[in-house]
Amino acid sequence: MFRIISKEHFSENVVKLVVEAPRIAKSRRPGHFVIVIDNARGERIPLTIADADPERGCITLVVQAVGDSTRAICAMNPGDELHDVVGPLGRATQIRQGGTVVCCGGGVGVAPLLPIIKAMKAAGCRVISVLAARTKDLIILEKEVREHSDEVIIMTDDGSYGRKGLVTAGVEDVINREHVDEVVTIGPAIMMKFVSLLTKKYEIPTVASLNTIMVDGTGMCGACRCTVGGRMKFVCIDGPEFDAHQVDFDEMIMRLKS
Amino acid sequence: MNKQDIAPRDAQWREELRQALTAKERTSIPRVRMPELPADWRCTTLTHEVNQGLSREMAILEATRCLDCPDPQCVTGCPVGINIPGFIKNVQRGETDEALRVLRRTSALPAVCGRVCPQEKQCESKCVYLKMKKEPVAIGYLERFAADTGHVGESDRPEPNGKRVAVVGSGPAGLSFAGDMASRGFDVTVFEALHEIGGVLKYGIPEFRLPNSVVNSEIEALRALGVRFEKDTVIGKTLTQAQLEDMNFDGVFVASGAGLPRFMGIPGENLVNVVSSNEYLTRINLMHAGTPGYATPVFRGRRVAIIGGGNTAMDSCRTARRMGAERVMVIYRRSEAEMPARVEEVKHAKEEGVEFLTLHNPIEYLGDENGRVRAMRLQRMELGEPDSSGRRSPRPVEGAVDEVEVDMVIVSVGVSPNPLIPENFEGLEVTQRGTIAANGESLQTSIPYIYAGGDIVRGGATVILAMGDGRRAAAAMAEQLAAK
Numbered sequence: 001m002f003r004i005i006s007k008e009h010f011s012e013n014v015v016k017l018v019v020e021a022p023r024i025a026k027s028r029r030p031g032h033f034v035i036v037i038d039n040a041r042g043e044r045i046p047l048t049i050a051d052a053d054p055e056r057g058c059i060t061l062v063v064q065a066v067g068d069s070t071r072a073i074c075a076m077n078p079g080d081e082l083h084d085v086v087g088p089l090g091r092a093t094q095i096r097q098g099g100t101v102v103c104c105g106g107g108v109g110v111a112p113l114l115p116i117i118k119a120m121k122a123a124g125c126r127v128i129s130v131l132a133a134r135t136k137d138l139i140i141l142e143k144e145v146r147e148h149s150d151e152v153i154i155m156t157d158d159g160s161y162g163r164k165g166l167v168t169a170g171v172e173d174v175i176n177r178e179h180v181d182e183v184v185t186i187g188p189a190i191m192m193k194f195v196s197l198l199t200k201k202y203e204i205p206t207v208a209s210l211n212t213i214m215v216d217g218t219g220m221c222g223a224c225r226c227t228v229g230g231r232m233k234f235v236c237i238d239g240p241e242f243d244a245h246q247v248d249f250d251e252m253i254m255r256l257k258s
Numbered sequence: 259m260n261k262q263d264i265a266p267r268d269a270q271w272r273e274e275l276r277q278a279l280t281a282k283e284r285t286s287i288p289r290v291r292m293p294e295l296p297a298d299w300r301c302t303t304l305t306h307e308v309n310q311g312l313s314r315e316m317a318i319l320e321a322t323r324c325l326d327c328p329d330p331q332c333v334t335g336c337p338v339g340i341n342i343p344g345f346i347k348n349v350q351r352g353e354t355d356e357a358l359r360v361l362r363r364t365s366a367l368p369a370v371c372g373r374v375c376p377q378e379k380q381c382e383s384k385c386v387y388l389k390m391k392k393e394p395v396a397i398g399y400l401e402r403f404a405a406d407t408g409h410v411g412e413s414d415r416p417e418p419n420g421k422r423v424a425v426v427g428s429g430p431a432g433l434s435f436a437g438d439m440a441s442r443g444f445d446v447t448v449f450e451a452l453h454e455i456g457g458v459l460k461y462g463i464p465e466f467r468l469p470n471s472v473v474n475s476e477i478e479a480l481r482a483l484g485v486r487f488e489k490d491t492v493i494g495k496t497l498t499q500a501q502l503e504d505m506n507f508d509g510v511f512v513a514s515g516a517g518l519p520r521f522m523g524i525p526g527e528n529l530v531n532v533v534s535s536n537e538y539l540t541r542i543n544l545m546h547a548g549t550p551g552y553a554t555p556v557f558r559g560r561r562v563a564i565i566g567g568g569n570t571a572m573d574s575c576r577t578a579r580r581m582g583a584e585r586v587m588v589i590y591r592r593s594e595a596e597m598p599a600r601v602e603e604v605k606h607a608k609e610e611g612v613e614f615l616t617l618h619n620p621i622e623y624l625g626d627e628n629g630r631v632r633a634m635r636l637q638r639m640e641l642g643e644p645d646s647s648g649r650r651s652p653r654p655v656e657g658a659v660d661e662v663e664v665d666m667v668i669v670s671v672g673v674s675p676n677p678l679i680p681e682n683f684e685g686l687e688v689t690q691r692g693t694i695a696a697n698g699e700s701l702q703t704s705i706p707y708i709y710a711g712g713d714i715v716r717g718g719a720t721v722i723l724a725m726g727d728g729r730r731a732a733a734a735m736a737e738q739l740a741a742k
Contacts, residue, residue: 023496037453043545043554044453069553084453086490215545215554218451218492219676220461221537222519225528232521232528237677251528254629 002082005058010140013065014108015074016050021085022057024049030095030115031209031241034059034087035217038072042083045069046214046236048112048186049088050141059085062111062140089217090240093207095119099181102174103149104130104167104195106187110141112209113186114148120184121148128153128180130170132187136161167191168198175202182207185244189256193249200245208244210235212252226252265344265360267326272347276326289393290320297609304542304549304580305465308606309373309402314352317403321350323387324395331384332397338364338726342381342397349400358408361401366434366725369472372402374463374569375722376600415484419443421739424507426493426679429457430721431513431712433480434728440483442736447507449491454544457515459721461544462536464573466580467603494682508742509707509735512694513728516713517676521669522565526623529631531557535564535574535670542577559666561585563634565620566670567592572603574668575612586612587662591619591639591652617641617652621659623667631667636660673718683708693717700734701727709735 001020008016024034028049035044051060065071073082093116101120105113110131121127129149133139134157146152153170154162163170167187174180175198183206185195192208199206212224212235224235229246233239265272293310294300300308312320324346332342341360348357361368377383377398385394421444425432428450436446454460459473481487491497493514502510519534521527538556541547547556562578564571567590578586588607590597593616597604608614615636622635638658645651675692687695687704694703694710701709711727713719 023491023501027496027498027501041546041552043552084490086451086453086492086496088495089492215537215540216452216461218678219518221540222521222534223537225521227528232523234518237518251629255528255530257530257628 002085004076004078004080007078011137015063017061018058021059024087025052025057025059026054028052028088029092030119031093032088033090034085036082037084038069039083043069044215046217050111050114062108064108095123096125096182098124100126102128102171102180102183104171104185106132106167106191109187114141114144116184118148126150128174130167132167168194180204189249189253196244206244207241209240265348275347284323287323290316290396292399301579301610307469308466311406312399312403317349320396321346327386332381335381335384337722340364345404346400349404354404354408357404359410361404366437367476368401369405371722372398372405373468378601416441416443421508423509425511427457427513427515428455429515431724431728434725435511435732436485437480438729438732440485446485448487449493450489451492453489455487461540464543464577494678499683508739511731512679512710513712514679514714516673516718518674520672520674524622529623529625530629531631532623532667535570535668538574538668548581558582561664562666563587563589563664564668564670565589567597567599569599569603571670572599572607574670576607576610579610588614589618589620590616593617596649633661633663636662691717701731
């Protein structure tokens with residue numbers, strides 16, 4: 001169980017792993033995530049699901065090496081086994097039927113965005129994807145996103161690829177150009193905060209997928225709690241997606257720094 | 259099963275034991291004291307059990323105190339109706355194997371219950387000694403003694419009856435159900451969401467109160483009976499209702515536990531280092547945070563406040579001491595008399611240097627420039643009239659607010675039902691509180707093939723009540739399936 005079937009390096013610190021997890025592959029839907037433990041003494045970390053193949057019984061994870069556990073996972077190779085993979089957890093994305101959707105992802109946030117892009121496109125939406133990263137090498141899954149998007153806008157901080165500028169500039173151009181029914185944003189908390197502030201100005205409904213600290217991922221510990229619309233919510237069971245305009249991003253950023 | 263059919267009171271050996279000493283001689287024996295690790299030493303270790311267990315001599319003497327009453331009231335205080343004099347008199351005559359056999363008739367996890375049951379509120383509260391203004395027989399200590407030292411051998415695997423049942427959750431309710439059904443010949447599969455089997459017995463109750471080895475040996479006994487465990491499986495998610503139905507189980511018992519930690523909704527509760535007791539205990543007990551070689555981090559507070567007065571609060575404060583905290587405070591809004599924790603836990607916590615700020619209630623947490631908690635504001639309270647629960651309800655003393663420095667707060671004010679199962683099972687009725695609605699007798703739910711018990715039905719109770727639910731549900735489901 002949970003054997004790594006293939007591995008691909010997106011960049012020095014980002015890898016794509018295809019992992020055997022037949023039950024999860026069958027029941028997962030866009031928006032879901034998993035909890036992964038790399039070894040018998042490992043920690044439980046939440047990872048988003050980038051793709052799944054129920055026939056082959058595998059799921060695709062995109063992992064960025066940021067801490068000890070993610071570094072260890074990124075160092076694993078095909079044939080190795082993850083100790084535990086639990087899921088699919090969280091609530092699935094509400095897929096919009098028709099209309100124009102801007103899907104904007106930053107860094108590895110593009111990975112969980114991909115299944116949402118696919119589902120929105122399949123449901124008849126006009127999908128405009130905005131992919132953003134610090135530099136060209138960190139833009140991931142561009143080909144897959146292009147396959148399922150009507151238009152793709154690339155933004156890099158250093159201008160090494162696509163347009164130079166922040167993700168918000170790309171999103172704002174679209175908003176100024178045409179009617180947008182919904183925005184979906186997944187990426188670093190600070191990025192989602194500014195996307196949310198932008199779309200609030202234009203009163204466009206916006207969904208953000210939060211990546212807080214978690215332990216069990218099933219509602220038991222409350223480590224992932226955040227404030228949405230002035231009320232306490234648990235990202236693992238109430239989320240991970242919330243109305244971005246209601247999320248207290250400053251509190252979330254403060255809690256992530258712990 | 260007839261509870262009296264082994265160790266009957268009219269057996270000759272019991273008659274002889276009763277005749278051997280007069281009541282006066284028995285009642286003049288003082289209650290045994292549980293050997294404990296010294297408080298200053300045990301505070302330095304997470305892994306050593308505080309209570310060391312009775313020696314054989316101590317157990318036999320304590321068992322001798324039991325008067326073997328003709329109408330034993332202790333039994334009425336036990337949620338599963340253990341034949342208490344029956345096992346105690348077997349301890350007295352040195353037949354610990356037989357004593358354990360008596361316990362196993364009604365309790366699936368005697369080694370666990372002997373350690374974690376609130377005996378002073380159950381069996382021991384009914385002991386005839388109390389009427390004589392003496393300390394009750396130490397039933398809990400004796401239960402633990404019999405469970406730890408007795409051997410019943412592996413029960414033979416019963417003839418399979420061809421029916422398959424599933425259990426959701428491997429805590430006390432799920433394990434007791436699994437054991438009962440396996441002994442009846444059912445093919446039992448237990449699904450557990452976490453990566454370890456045992457539920458609250460593993461993630462919640464610390465090693466110094468209930469060693470994992472005790473829980474593991476119970477689990478091994480179930481495996482020997484043929485019970486299968488599938489971890490990392492969240493029912494309703496990993497396996498949806500439809501997928502579970504496709505697996506053609508004849509019945510399902512949902513014992514998914516209490517779930518969501520409650521918070522108080524006061525300012526500053528989302529500051530960094532304000533955590534739920536579930537999070538704190540899960541990190542340390544289940545994930546082994548703080549043990550070298552394990553990856554899970556945990557903050558080591560120096561001045562730690564635990565909010566609440568239940569057993570989980572006691573587990574948390576004693577764990578915080580062992581994690582190196584210099585000052586540990588239990589903040590409880592009522593007085594010590596109303597505290598729901600077991601008396602022994604409060605005693606142990608005090609011995610370990612935990613301060614009890616009773617009649618205090620937090621109203622706000624204050625943070626530093628990094629968003630970390632640095633202080634709490636405590637409202638002093640006084641007791642008013644008894645409320646609906648019979649406990650005198652606390653009310654604030656106007657203007658009496660203290661500010662106390664803390665660098666960690668562990669909130670332990672109870673749990674709400676986890677919505678995972680109710681939300682993902684169409685047609686499953688829930689109560690207003692969000693618990694699964696189950697028939698009071700049979701524990702059958704609104705979906706006929708699903709039964710439910712433990713905290714997902716009770717909303718937050720004890721290990722023994724959860725176990726009792728597992729028993730009752732097993733009996734009811736077995737009967738329903740036999741009638742098919």
